[in-house]
Amino acid sequence: MRQLGSFPGGLVLDGHKNRSTHLAIRQAPLSKTLILPLQQHIGEASVPTVVIGERVLKGQMIARANGHVSVNLHAPSSGHITAIDNQDIPHPSGLSALSISIETDGKEQWAPLIKTDNYQKLSAHDLRQNIRYAGIVGLGGAGFPSFIKLNPGIHHFVDTLILNGVECEPYITCDDMIMRERAEGILDGIAIMRHAIKAKSCIIAIEDNKPEAITAMQIALAQHSDHIDTEIVIVPTRYPAGSEKQLIQVITKLQVPNNKLPIDIGIVMHNVGTAYAIGRAINHGEPLISRIVTITGQNVNKAGNLEVLLGSPIRDLLDFCEATTQNPSQLLLGGPMMGYHLTSCDLPITKTSNCILAGVENAVTEPMPMPCIRCGECATACPVSLLPQQIYWHARAKELEKTQEYNLFDCIECGCCSYVCPSEIPLVQYFRFAKTEIMNQEDEKKKSNVARIRHENRQTRQETEKREKDLRQQRRKATLASEHVDKETS
Amino acid sequence: MGLFKLTPPFLSSTNRVTDHMLQLSLALFPAIIALVYYFGSGVLINIILAIVVAIASEALMLNLRQRPLKPYLSDGSAIVTALLIAVALPPLSPWWLTTVGTLFAIIFAKHLYGGLGYNPFNPAMIAYVLLLISFPVEMTSWLPIASLAESQVTFSSALQIIFTEQLPQQLSYDAISAATPLDMMKTQIGLQQTPSQILENPLFSRFAGEGWQWVNFWFAIGGIFLIYRKIISWHIPVAVIVSLAIIAFITWLISPETTASPLFHLFSGATMIGAFFIATDPVSGATTIKGRLIFGAGIGLLTYVIRVWGGYPDGIAFAVILMNMLVPLIDYYTQPRVYGANR
Numbered sequence: 156m157r158q159l160g161s162f163p164g165g166l167v168l169d170g171h172k173n174r175s176t177h178l179a180i181r182q183a184p185l186s187k188t189l190i191l192p193l194q195q196h197i198g199e200a201s202v203p204t205v206v207i208g209e210r211v212l213k214g215q216m217i218a219r220a221n222g223h224v225s226v227n228l229h230a231p232s233s234g235h236i237t238a239i240d241n242q243d244i245p246h247p248s249g250l251s252a253l254s255i256s257i258e259t260d261g262k263e264q265w266a267p268l269i270k271t272d273n274y275q276k277l278s279a280h281d282l283r284q285n286i287r288y289a290g291i292v293g294l295g296g297a298g299f300p301s302f303i304k305l306n307p308g309i310h311h312f313v314d315t316l317i318l319n320g321v322e323c324e325p326y327i328t329c330d331d332m333i334m335r336e337r338a339e340g341i342l343d344g345i346a347i348m349r350h351a352i353k354a355k356s357c358i359i360a361i362e363d364n365k366p367e368a369i370t371a372m373q374i375a376l377a378q379h380s381d382h383i384d385t386e387i388v389i390v391p392t393r394y395p396a397g398s399e400k401q402l403i404q405v406i407t408k409l410q411v412p413n414n415k416l417p418i419d420i421g422i423v424m425h426n427v428g429t430a431y432a433i434g435r436a437i438n439h440g441e442p443l444i445s446r447i448v449t450i451t452g453q454n455v456n457k458a459g460n461l462e463v464l465l466g467s468p469i470r471d472l473l474d475f476c477e478a479t480t481q482n483p484s485q486l487l488l489g490g491p492m493m494g495y496h497l498t499s500c501d502l503p504i505t506k507t508s509n510c511i512l513a514g515v516e517n518a519v520t521e522p523m524p525m526p527c528i529r530c531g532e533c534a535t536a537c538p539v540s541l542l543p544q545q546i547y548w549h550a551r552a553k554e555l556e557k558t559q560e561y562n563l564f565d566c567i568e569c570g571c572c573s574y575v576c577p578s579e580i581p582l583v584q585y586f587r588f589a590k591t592e593i594m595n596q597e598d599e600k601k602k603s604n605v606a607r608i609r610h611e612n613r614q615t616r617q618e619t620e621k622r623e624k625d626l627r628q629q630r631r632k633a634t635l636a637s638e639h640v641d642k643e644t645s
Numbered sequence: 646m647g648l649f650k651l652t653p654p655f656l657s658s659t660n661r662v663t664d665h666m667l668q669l670s671l672a673l674f675p676a677i678i679a680l681v682y683y684f685g686s687g688v689l690i691n692i693i694l695a696i697v698v699a700i701a702s703e704a705l706m707l708n709l710r711q712r713p714l715k716p717y718l719s720d721g722s723a724i725v726t727a728l729l730i731a732v733a734l735p736p737l738s739p740w741w742l743t744t745v746g747t748l749f750a751i752i753f754a755k756h757l758y759g760g761l762g763y764n765p766f767n768p769a770m771i772a773y774v775l776l777l778i779s780f781p782v783e784m785t786s787w788l789p790i791a792s793l794a795e796s797q798v799t800f801s802s803a804l805q806i807i808f809t810e811q812l813p814q815q816l817s818y819d820a821i822s823a824a825t826p827l828d829m830m831k832t833q834i835g836l837q838q839t840p841s842q843i844l845e846n847p848l849f850s851r852f853a854g855e856g857w858q859w860v861n862f863w864f865a866i867g868g869i870f871l872i873y874r875k876i877i878s879w880h881i882p883v884a885v886i887v888s889l890a891i892i893a894f895i896t897w898l899i900s901p902e903t904t905a906s907p908l909f910h911l912f913s914g915a916t917m918i919g920a921f922f923i924a925t926d927p928v929s930g931a932t933t934i935k936g937r938l939i940f941g942a943g944i945g946l947l948t949y950v951i952r953v954w955g956g957y958p959d960g961i962a963f964a965v966i967l968m969n970m971l972v973p974l975i976d977y978y979t980q981p982r983v984y985g986a987n988r
Contacts, residue, residue, distance in 0.1 A: 325656070411985050413985045415985070492654040492655075493653055494653060495653060517656065518656065522651075522657075525716060526760065531932045539984040540981040540983050541983060542932065544932055545932065565983045565984060573653075573657070574657055577658075581652050583653060583654070
């Protein structure tokens, strides 16, 4: 047995996972309109390759990657492009962004798919490009383009590929269900990933509150002897064990050094759902046009996991699962620890939407923050060993430099500190505020620097011009004077 | 539930400040019972008086500072301060002594600094030090242990003494005032007695002081309960006790003829209430793990220095306040190593 490490702090939370694991993954109904924001990933928004009125087929590319950190976007179903305009997107601040709207025709007519019979014949570079063209991003939540994480670069050697099936947030079960039902598909994806990064070994990490998923993965692994040096590691259930850095600490006892990436210590981590999507993309030619979404919560009668076409309005999913509320103020996107309130039910599912949570049990109702008494419970709970009580103190006083001296930017915003705070202080909120303020200030500084340099340049330019003008004048005067003298003498 | 009022996380533990304060008060109970047993009902009168004054002055200050009364009054912090002051004062202190102390703690040491969470010094100890410096006679007139006293102080005579400062006929001044073991040890050592000779006095019951040792014992039990309930962490109390024991042991090894044993120091005076209930005040104490160890060790050390070489028989209050001053410095330099950091 592997000796596991652990991270400081963390929380043992009531998972509420059974609520959404009674039913198998169901296909969500086809929505009439699909709204696809051009940016569903970290990086540059993709650029539309279709025009309004154009008919598109299921799986057809409708927007192409723009720049390196970007991926393609595809039509989740066949139909017509009805709009390319700003639409409200799921975002904590209720932003809107350029999106492509498709009116589906119900025919589900596929575009010709280019599948690979034997991925091993492809070079690592070609595999990455195919994964990029298929629009695959990290489905665990961050949405970072996966092909970049599959490119270790020539200076790095990948020791371990870690598949993250931890899913530590309460209520969410989309990874759990995909492991239970599509274990082989995940293994297909793992094989492709390993081929791309030449990882020496592979670890599939699953929290011990998912015995069915563990068994399913074990059975699949036993049936596929070609997966050498692959191990299923059962990690103790503790939030936030599914966070990348914390999981690395649990599995390897190593820490990713400050300002470095996991690859710098020979580790690459991907979500199990991402692995499945990669398998589908390479072996079957299917781009990323759907994902598993957990629809759960107190106010959902038929909670469960749905295979949802990207762009489907959340309202349709709630209807399908017989949710008793459509009030956005009772809906969360994501889990109860890191999720956020939706601004409307008509927002679309994107590549990073893992859970729609309607009604959290024992939710915080009306917080009445009391002063911080420095009890230090937050510091005990912090998985990165910060001192939230000190950062809070300085953030409140807007002593932003001090917050950085207390390593504000190492905060992963997991919410453990707010959870344990006996004074109910929304600590994470303060930290986000401080981070934004600091980034704004740095922006301002940059801008004012540019302005200053421009001003200085202008001044020197003006001075030079003035000097030249003076010189010209003097010269003219001199010539005039000499002409005058000439006249007089003549 | 407003739309944008709530921010993640949407879950919260049930742990609350009021709960902390309630359990703190609860943990003081065994020692309070012991105090009543050894020093009579005057202790209870002190406690009730202090609580009434504390709540009244807290309400007044909240009102003046335009803060909501209900949440702040019900947090229980004023009651804890009142309890700590009341048990630290001599059992038959005149009413004005308790009142002045409590008023000063709540108004000056707490609210003028910004109220709960903002006081740099432990309010109860600020009050204690103020009283000790201003009214040294009243503050050092301890009642003798009930079993050693010539005559017993009844509840009604305690009331009379506290509120009128008139002695009932059957009581003499000597009957209600005696040296504490720490006092006695200090003066007798000054008179060239050896600690072993001094301990022969029945006042000590051959250990750390009749009554006092048990009061300390019950404070320690209450403190262990708090550690068990995770209301306080073990770091500060253990650091206080260990550092006091170590320095006492060293000096005792060097000069057993002129210094009391480590055990005497641990179980007399305010050692245990100081270690478990006063030094552990989270607001004014260090907040990092390493910092708490340093903070506690400093208190233990300073307590010993003041007791043995200073002008006062006990030094916990001064030690705590002196260490409170160092807290920002200690916390800054004892930050834990953050994930992925080099050092």
